[in-house]
Amino acid sequence: MFPTFKINQVIKAEKGVELTGSISSDSFNGHKWVDDKWGGSLRVNNSIVFGRWHKQNSDWKFIVDPKDPIKVDFSAGQEVELIDGYWGERVELVIDKSIEWKKDTYLATDKSDHDHCFFCWATIAEFENRQYMLANNREVVCLHCFKTYVENGSFDFIIYPKE
Ligand SMILES: [Zn+2]
Secondary structure, eight states: OOOEEEEEEEEEETTEEEEEEEESOSEETTEEOOOTTOEEEEEETTEEEEEEEEEETTEEEEEEOTTSOOOOOOOTTOEEEEEEHHHHHHHHHHHOTTOOEEEEEOOOOSSOSEEEOTTTOOEEESSSSOEEEEETTTEEEEHHHIIIIIITTOOTTOOOOOO
């Protein structure tokens, strides 16, 4: 479904893991996902690994974010899916079974009276979408998106405004 990255070489450098290889496409549905020095992510089974792309002649190097915990053992010859960084963060919420979800009720604080759904940007506040889902005590997701994407394992949130 997503473009793929065929890994030719895995280098465990001091600053992190570096993967070199070739990609099937730098775009998804006509939108560019890979370019020199762009952030990106790789999907390996139920995990997302974040990092940055670097152009190398006709090949690409992907440097895994050293802040990202090592979730995956990469190997030469492996083919993984590539997703841009923004959507990768959202795909992770759908596929990563280690994420802890909890149902919560929005309460305004002195600092803020609303939040936004990580998928659809709907307002989550005391007067709107008051019940929501919280992922890893971090991202907030409206109940509609939780059901539609997370529970159904759907990536249909990857849409772009019509140009
Ligand atoms: Zn939503």
